[in-house]
Amino acid sequence: MSVFRTKFTSRGSSISTAALPDIIFMLLFFFMVTTVLRKSDENLKYKIPSAEQLKQIDQKSLITQISIGIPKDIEKFGSEPRIEAEGKLLEVKDIVPFIMKEKDELPVYSRDQIIILLKADEDVPMGIVSDVKQELRKANARRIIFAASWKKDQNQ
């Protein structure tokens, strides 16, 4: 009987929550580190196409994102596909100066290794995509990634 008693009383003491802040802080740091505050998709909406042969690019510092999509605010920007980078809408002729500016921010030895992550909506016509590609060639930014998501029904 007395054994029961002692068990009961010990159960009454609460679990120590001293480690809780540490756990939470660990999670917090994880999210703080992985968070990238992006400005690039402010004006456009796009749904990237899906594909199977995707490659993950790890050289984050070399990546510059350019997106092509339909403006969210159709009354202001029209319903034609537009180009956007770093939160600003660009005309085709603005792409070369933009890439040059991005290249200047990279260390000298890796300027020509700049990688362009092209996020285009799956329904935009190839015309505008091709215009962007031509400009990228002019700016000598020739490594390009056509952003895509995993295909759902992949069986590989």
Add this chain to the structure above:
Amino acid sequence: MEKTIMRSFERRKTEINSSSMADIAFLLLIFFLVTTTIQTNRGLSATLPPHTDEPDIAKFHDRNLYKIHINSSDRILVEDASFENFEKLHADVKKFILNHGNDPLLSDNPKDAIISLHMNRGTHYKRFIEVMDALQGVYYEIYGERVGLTAKQFRALDLKLANEKAQYDKAREGIPMNISIADPNKIN
């Protein structure tokens, strides 16, 4: 005198109440949870040709060119014949690349074999990605087979590691990924 000093010492030992620390951390955590969008750098990688002022016209022997056209209504024409399905395209392209001069209609060798992808300005990006995906899939499969990997394992090779880089180089040796993306024209 001595007593007061003693007392202040004792007082300093009392700790700050840290029970609200968890709450503060939670609040920050929730903020970051909500704002986080883990950026994905995944996609089909490609290298564009250098810029030239003249139009890019190059002469290739017809047998070394595998022509794929996509028109503005996303219909595909493969080697002047109608497109059937991606499985057949995959098999045909693979046969074309690895022909090594056997069939007079297909490529001389993998080095010279060029897949020419030609599109219209009105072609949808989605269709382009589908075809590009299929073509790159053929190459990755070939590369993988040369070093005993699947296409997926080949794509995941880490080039920073010496042994994986060696595998990668061995697989790609002599078979460049010749996928040419021509400028789309406005007509037809």
